[in-house]
Amino acid sequence: MVAAIIKEIALQKEYLLGKPLQSVYFGGGTPSLLEIKDLELIFDAIHQHHSLAADAEITLEANPDDLTIQKLKDLSKTAINRLSIGTQSFFEEDLKWMNRAHTSQEAKTCIQAAQDQGFDNLTIDLIYGTPTTTNKMWEQNIQTAIDLNIAHLSCYCLTVEPNTALDHFVKKGIKEAVDEEKSAQQFEILMQQTVEAGYEHYEISNFAKPNCHARHNSNYWLGASYLGLGPSAHSFNGDSRQWNIANNAKYINAIEEGLLPFEKEQLTPDQQYNEYILTALRTKWGCQLQKISTWGLGYEQYFLKTVEPYLKEELIQKNEQTYTLTSKGKLLADRIAMELFI
Amino acid sequence: MKNIRNFCVIAHIDHGKSTLSDRLLEFTQTISERKMQNQALDDMDLERERGITIKSHAIQMYFNHSNGEKYTLNMIDTPGHVDFSYEVSRSIAACEGALLLVDASQGVQAQTISNLYLAIENDLEIIPVLNKVDMESAMIEEMSDQLIDLIGCKKEDIILASGKTGIGIEDILNEVVAKVPAPSGSVDLPLQAVIFDSMFNSYRGIIAYFRIINGTLRKGDKVLFMNTDSQYTADEVGILQMDQVPQKELHAGNVGYIVTGVKVSKEIKVGDTITTVENPAAEAVQGYEDVKPMVFAGIFPIDNDDFEDLRDSLEKLQLNDASLVFEPETSVALGFGFRCGFLGMLHLEIIQERLSREFDQDVITTIPNVSYLAYTTKGAELKVNTPADLPDPTQMDRVDEPWIVAQVITKPEYIGSIMTLAMEKRGSLTNQHYLTPERVELSFDLPLAEIVFDFYDRLKSISRGYASFDYSPKEYRTADLVRLDIKLNGESVDALSALVHRTKAATFGRRICKRLKELLPRQQFQIAIQAAIGGKVVARETISALRKDVTAKCYGGDISRKRKLLEKQKKGKKKMRQIGNVEVPQKAFLQVLKLD
Numbered sequence: 001m002v003a004a005i006i007k008e009i010a011l012q013k014e015y016l017l018g019k020p021l022q023s024v025y026f027g028g029g030t031p032s033l034l035e036i037k038d039l040e041l042i043f044d045a046i047h048q049h050h051s052l053a054a055d056a057e058i059t060l061e062a063n064p065d066d067l068t069i070q071k072l073k074d075l076s077k078t079a080i081n082r083l084s085i086g087t088q089s090f091f092e093e094d095l096k097w098m099n100r101a102h103t104s105q106e107a108k109t110c111i112q113a114a115q116d117q118g119f120d121n122l123t124i125d126l127i128y129g130t131p132t133t134t135n136k137m138w139e140q141n142i143q144t145a146i147d148l149n150i151a152h153l154s155c156y157c158l159t160v161e162p163n164t165a166l167d168h169f170v171k172k173g174i175k176e177a178v179d180e181e182k183s184a185q186q187f188e189i190l191m192q193q194t195v196e197a198g199y200e201h202y203e204i205s206n207f208a209k210p211n212c213h214a215r216h217n218s219n220y221w222l223g224a225s226y227l228g229l230g231p232s233a234h235s236f237n238g239d240s241r242q243w244n245i246a247n248n249a250k251y252i253n254a255i256e257e258g259l260l261p262f263e264k265e266q267l268t269p270d271q272q273y274n275e276y277i278l279t280a281l282r283t284k285w286g287c288q289l290q291k292i293s294t295w296g297l298g299y300e301q302y303f304l305k306t307v308e309p310y311l312k313e314e315l316i317q318k319n320e321q322t323y324t325l326t327s328k329g330k331l332l333a334d335r336i337a338m339e340l341f342i
Numbered sequence: 343m344k345n346i347r348n349f350c351v352i353a354h355i356d357h358g359k360s361t362l363s364d365r366l367l368e369f370t371q372t373i374s375e376r377k378m379q380n381q382a383l384d385d386m387d388l389e390r391e392r393g394i395t396i397k398s399h400a401i402q403m404y405f406n407h408s409n410g411e412k413y414t415l416n417m418i419d420t421p422g423h424v425d426f427s428y429e430v431s432r433s434i435a436a437c438e439g440a441l442l443l444v445d446a447s448q449g450v451q452a453q454t455i456s457n458l459y460l461a462i463e464n465d466l467e468i469i470p471v472l473n474k475v476d477m478e479s480a481m482i483e484e485m486s487d488q489l490i491d492l493i494g495c496k497k498e499d500i501i502l503a504s505g506k507t508g509i510g511i512e513d514i515l516n517e518v519v520a521k522v523p524a525p526s527g528s529v530d531l532p533l534q535a536v537i538f539d540s541m542f543n544s545y546r547g548i549i550a551y552f553r554i555i556n557g558t559l560r561k562g563d564k565v566l567f568m569n570t571d572s573q574y575t576a577d578e579v580g581i582l583q584m585d586q587v588p589q590k591e592l593h594a595g596n597v598g599y600i601v602t603g604v605k606v607s608k609e610i611k612v613g614d615t616i617t618t619v620e621n622p623a624a625e626a627v628q629g630y631e632d633v634k635p636m637v638f639a640g641i642f643p644i645d646n647d648d649f650e651d652l653r654d655s656l657e658k659l660q661l662n663d664a665s666l667v668f669e670p671e672t673s674v675a676l677g678f679g680f681r682c683g684f685l686g687m688l689h690l691e692i693i694q695e696r697l698s699r700e701f702d703q704d705v706i707t708t709i710p711n712v713s714y715l716a717y718t719t720k721g722a723e724l725k726v727n728t729p730a731d732l733p734d735p736t737q738m739d740r741v742d743e744p745w746i747v748a749q750v751i752t753k754p755e756y757i758g759s760i761m762t763l764a765m766e767k768r769g770s771l772t773n774q775h776y777l778t779p780e781r782v783e784l785s786f787d788l789p790l791a792e793i794v795f796d797f798y799d800r801l802k803s804i805s806r807g808y809a810s811f812d813y814s815p816k817e818y819r820t821a822d823l824v825r826l827d828i829k830l831n832g833e834s835v836d837a838l839s840a841l842v843h844r845t846k847a848a849t850f851g852r853r854i855c856k857r858l859k860e861l862l863p864r865q866q867f868q869i870a871i872q873a874a875i876g877g878k879v880v881a882r883e884t885i886s887a888l889r890k891d892v893t894a895k896c897y898g899g900d901i902s903r904k905r906k907l908l909e910k911q912k913k914g915k916k917k918m919r920q921i922g923n924v925e926v927p928q929k930a931f932l933q934v935l936k937l938d
C-alpha cells in the first residue's frame with residue numbers, strides 16, 4: 001500500500017499545478033499504524049515531486065491507544081508537527097457506548113505525553129449527543145479539554161450513519177436514538193463554553209485557540225485545491241471533484257500498472273455555487289458577495305433574494321459584504337444552505 | 343339481416359362472463375388458438391392485473407349453424423362490478439338478447455338481479471345459463487330452482503355450461519340463434535347509427551363504436567353527427583373482430599366502428615346518432631340516460647403547469663369511459679383542477695390509474711363526497727358537489743343527502759352482523775325475504791355517503807364473502823351535515839375539507855390530523871394541525887419546531903455527498919404547496935386519504 005501511495009504521488013505530480021503545499025494530512029483509517037520508515041519514504045516522495053511550504057501544517061490522525069510514548073518520541077523526529085487524537089470523550093460510559101478501544105485515562109495520559117514530546121499543536125475529537133452523555137458530563141468534557149490546554153477542538157454530534165452497526169442497533173431498539181433536543185442543548189453549551197475559554201468557533205464543528213485553526217481543513221471550506229492519495233481519497237481542483245476507488249486491491253493493481261483509478265465529477269456553475277454556499281456558510285469567513293458575483297450577476301441577485309428572510313429571522317447576519325450564520329442559525333446550517341441552493 | 347344476432351353477456355361479478363366468452367370465440371374460430379389467452383376480451387392491462395372486466399367489449403363472430411345457415415353474432419362481454427353498470431346499460435341498449443350467467447356454486451346474487459331487470463326493461467330476450475357446472479361445489483338443482491324463481495323460465499330453458507371445460511357452448515349458440523330476435527331495422531331507411539362507445543387513438547384520432555338501427559354506412563360517406571351537429575367523412579368503417587376489420591359498407595342491424603380523423607374529444611359523444619349528409623334521418627335515436635355520478639372528488643395535477651394537459655387527458659379518457667364527468671374547479675391549496683364525478687370508489691381508483699398509465703398524468707385526488715342539496719334561508723336550492731359549495735351555516739336552512747335502497751343477499755347466519763353494520767351506517771332494515779331457506783334478501787334504506795366508502799369491503803369481511811350487494815338511489819332526506827375544515831397554523835386547507843355527518847366529524851377529524859402529523863415535514867417553527875367545524879376545533883395535533891439540522895462533519899468527500907443530498911431536498915421542496923407559512927409536500931395530499 002505504501003509503495004502504491006508513493007507511486008500515486010509521482011503520478012499525480014501535475015494535479016496541484018506545482019504550487020507549494022500548505023498542509024499535509026494523514027487521516028482516514030488508521031494512519032498511525034504507519035511505521036516511521038514508511039512515513040519517511042512518503043515525505044521523500046512528496047519532496048521529490050511537489051514542493052512543501054516551509055511552515056506547512058503536517059497532521060497525523062491517531063487513536064489514543066496507538067500513541068505509546070515510544071511512538072510519540074519517534075513521531076516527534078519526523079516532519080509531523082500536529083497530532084489529531086481521536087479522544088471522543090473523557091467518560092468511560094460514553095467510550096463504552098461508542099465501542100472505543102481506549103479508556104478515558106489513556107486519553108488524558110496520551111494527550112499529556114504528546115505535549116511532553118513537544119506536540120503543542122494538538123487537536124482532539126469530542127462527541128456529544130450520545131445517549132450516555134448528560135449535559136453535565138458534556139460540560140466536563142469540554143472543561144477537561146480546556147484544562148489540558150488543547151489548541152484545537154473538533155466537536156461532532158453523534159450521527160447514526162445508514163447501514164452501520166449503530167444504525168442497525170438503533171433500528172432494532174437495542175440502542176437509543178439521538179435526542180434532537182439534547183444534542184441542540186449540548187451544541188449551545190459547546191458554543192458558549194469554548195468561546196468563554198478563548199476559542200474561536202470558526203467552523204460549525206471546529207474551535208481553535210488564536211492562530212491554531214486547522215489550515216488543512218480550512219482549505220476544504222475555502223474552496224482551495226487539494227490532492228487526496230490512497231483508496232477512496234477525494235481530490236478537488238476548483239471545478240471538478242474526483243475520488244479513487246475504495247477497494248484496496250483494485251487500487252494497488254491499477255497504480256502498479258501506472259493508472260489512476262478515480263471517478264470524476266465536473267461541477268456545473270450551479271453545483272459550484274451550491275457547494276460554496278454549503279461550505280462557506282459553515283465558517284466564520286462566511287459567504288462573500290464578491291465571490292458569488294464571480295458566477296455572474298444572476299447568482300448574486302438570487303443570493304440576495306433568498307438570503308433576505310434569514311436576515312430578518314436573525315439566522316444569518318451580514319457584515320459589509322459577508323454573510324455568516326448567527327448562533328441560532330448554526331443549529332440549522334443544513335436547512336438554511338438547502339434553502340439558499342439554486 | 344335475418345341472420346344477424348346481437349346479444350350481451352351479463353352476470354354478477356366473477357360469475358364467468360369473460361371466460362365463457364373465450365369459449366364462444368374459440369368455437370366460432372374468431373380467435374386463433376395461437377392468440378388465445380384467458381379472458382381474451384379483457385385487453386386492458388388493468389383488467390388483466392385485477393382479474394376483472396372494466397369495459398364492455400363488443401366482438402363479431404360467425405356461426406355455422408347445423409341448419410346450414412351462417413349467422414353473424416355480435417356479442418358484448420360486460421363488466422360485473424356495480425361501479426361499471428353504465429357500461430352494462432349501454433351494452434344492453436345495443437342488443438336484442440342477453441345471456442344471463444349464474445355461477446352454479448354461488449347462485450343468484452345482487453347484480454344478477456339488477457342486471458336482469460335492466461335487460462327486461464329493454465325488452466331483451468333472456469337466455470339463462472348456469473355456469474361453472476364443472477366445479478365440485480356446483481349445486482345444479484338448487485341453483486336452477488333459484489333461476490326459475492327469478493325469471494319464471496322452464497327448467498329446460500336453462501343451459502348448463504362451463505367456460506372452463508367448454509360444456510354447453512354449442513347449445514348457447516344454437517339458443518341465441520333460435521331465441522334472440524333478428525334486428526328489426528330497415529336497410530332502405532336513412533342511416534341511423536347509435537354510438538355506444540369510443541376511444542382515442544393518437545394516430546387515427548377518435549374511433550367510435552356504433553350499432554346501425556336503420557340504413558347503410560359506406561366508406562367515404564359524408565356523415566353527420568346529429569347531436570353535436572358536425573360533419574365528417576367516413577375515412578374508414580369496419581367490423582370489430584379481435585382486430586378492427588375495414589369494410590366497404592355496413593348495414594342495419596350490424597355493429598361496427600368508424601374513423602373520421604376527428605381528434606377533438608368534444609366532437610364525439612357516446613349516445614349520439616350518425617346519419618348521412620346526403621340522406622339524413624328525420625331524427626336522432628334517443629340517446630342514453632345521463633349517468634348519475636355517486637361520488638365526487640377533486641382531481642388536480644401535481645404540477646400546476648399540467649392543468650391543460652390534464653384537461654386534455656380527461657377528455658380523451660371520457661371518450662372511453664362515458665361514466666366519467668368533470669368540470670373545472672379551483673383550490674387555494676392545489677390550484678386549478680377538476681371536480682369529477684364517479685360511479686363509486688373503484689371507479690375513482692381506476693380513473694386515477696388510467697390517467698397515470700395511459701396519459702402519464704399523476705394526480706392528487708381530494709376527499710370524495712356524495713352530492714348534497716342545500717336550501718338557503720331564502721328558499722334557493724343549491725347542488726353541493728364539493729365542500730366549498732356548502733353555504734354558510736347562517737344562510738342555510740337545511741341540507742338534504744341522497745339515500746339509497748340496498749339489497750343484500752346472504753346466508754341467514756350473517757343477518758345479525760349485517761344489521762349491526764347497517765345501523766352503524768345510519769341505515770334501517772325495510773324488508774327481509776327468504777329466497778330459499780338458505781338464502782335471504784335484506785333491504786335497507788341507507789345514506790349513500792355511508793356506503794360508497796367502505797361499506798362493501800366491510801360487508802364482504804363480516805360475511806366471509808357470502809353477501810352480495812346492490813343499490814339504487816331512492817330519495818333525499820335532511821341530514822345533519824357539517825363541513826370539516828383542516829387548518830395548518832390557522833390557515834384552512836381547502837383541498838382537505840370534507841363534508842361529514844356531525845356524529846362522525848370528530849373521529850374523522852382526529853384521523854386526518856394524526857395522519858398529517860406523520861406526513862408533514864418538520865419546519866423551523868411549530869405547526870398546529872387542527873380540524874374544525876365552523877369556529878370550533880374538534881381535533882388537534884402539533885408538530886414541534888425543527889430544533890437542529892446540521893451535519894457534524896464536512897470535509898473532502900463529505901462535501902459533494904452533502905450537496906447532492908441537499909439538492910435533492912431542494913428539488914422536493916420546489917414541489918411543495920405553500921399553505922400560509924407551512925410547506926406541504928404533494929405526498930401529504932396523496933396519502934392523507936389512505937387512512938387505514
Ligand SMILES: Nc1nc2c(ncn2[C@@H]2O[C@H](COP(=O)(O)OP(=O)(O)OP(=O)(O)O)[C@@H](O)[C@H]2O)c(=O)[nH]1
Pocket residue numbers: 353354355356357358359360361362381393394395396420421422423473474475476477503504505506507
Ligand atoms: N371452475 C370454473 N371456473 C371458472 C369458470 N368460468 C370462470 N371461472 C373462473 O372464475 C373467475 C372469474 O372469471 P371471469 O371470466 O373473469 O368472470 P367475469 O364474470 O368476466 O368477471 P367480471 O367481468 O369482473 O365481472 C376466474 O378465476 C375464472 O378462471 C368455469 O366455468 N369453471
Ligand SMILES: [Mg+2]
Pocket residue numbers: 359360361394395420421422
Ligand atoms: Mg369479465
